Amino acid sequence: MHEDPLRIYAGLVGRRQFLRAGMTALLAISLPRWAVARPSLEEAIRTFTGGANVLDGRVRLDLPPLVENGNAVGIAVVAESPMTEDDHVRRIAVFNEKNPEANVAVFHLGPRSGRAMVSTRIRLATSQVVVAVAEMSDGSFWSSRASAIVTLAACIEDLS
Structure with a gap:
């Protein structure tokens, strides 16, 4: 038995x-989702890069400096790369400073992508910094930062 x-x-x-x-x-x-500790912007980037050094340049993040409504903010990220088999962008990630989730999106690319360019719409909880990081085929990481002032916030939760 x-x-x-x-x-x-x-x-x-x-x-x-x-x-x-x-x-x-x-x-x-x-526990509600907000009760779990949110990683800081720098912690989220460090997790994405595995702790590797992130350099400024080779990436352009287009984000409107003044956003009327944070519910749908158009962004575009372009990375300088010939997108050949030997030199291409593997991933592009977008992070934010104050939303409930630090990670916004990760886009996987390769030589067959043609161009290292992605665009989407994101939500912004309030005025904040947004960062785009590109991982190159040689293992290097490049980034760009942009700030946006949001007049009508989205993602309204406790942002402390």
């Missing part, structure tokens, strides 16, 4: 410890 694994575990660690562990697990999975 097989015993219930939970009953065996409860008998090994004690009932109170078992209940405490269960309550802790339940609390952890039920």
Whole structure:
């Protein structure tokens, strides 16, 4: 006859410890999204680059300096690259300073992409800095920063 694994575990660690562990697990999975620590802009970039040095240049981030409505902000990122087999852009990532999520998007490219250019619309919670980082085929990382003043914010949550 097989015993219930939970009953065996409860008998090994004690009932109170078992209940405490269960309550802790339940609390952890039920926390609202905002309660989990948001990485800083620099931490998010460091995670993307694996800690590698990020250089300024070779990337242009087009972001309007004044945004009337943060719900749909058009951005474009262009990286200087011939997009050949030997010299191309692997990935372009977009990060923000104050939205609930630091990572906005990651675009995967290759030599067959033709041009190292991406464009999309993003949401901006408030006036902030947006950063684009391009990973080149040689393993180097290049970036560009732009600031936007947002008059009507999107992503309204606790941004502290």
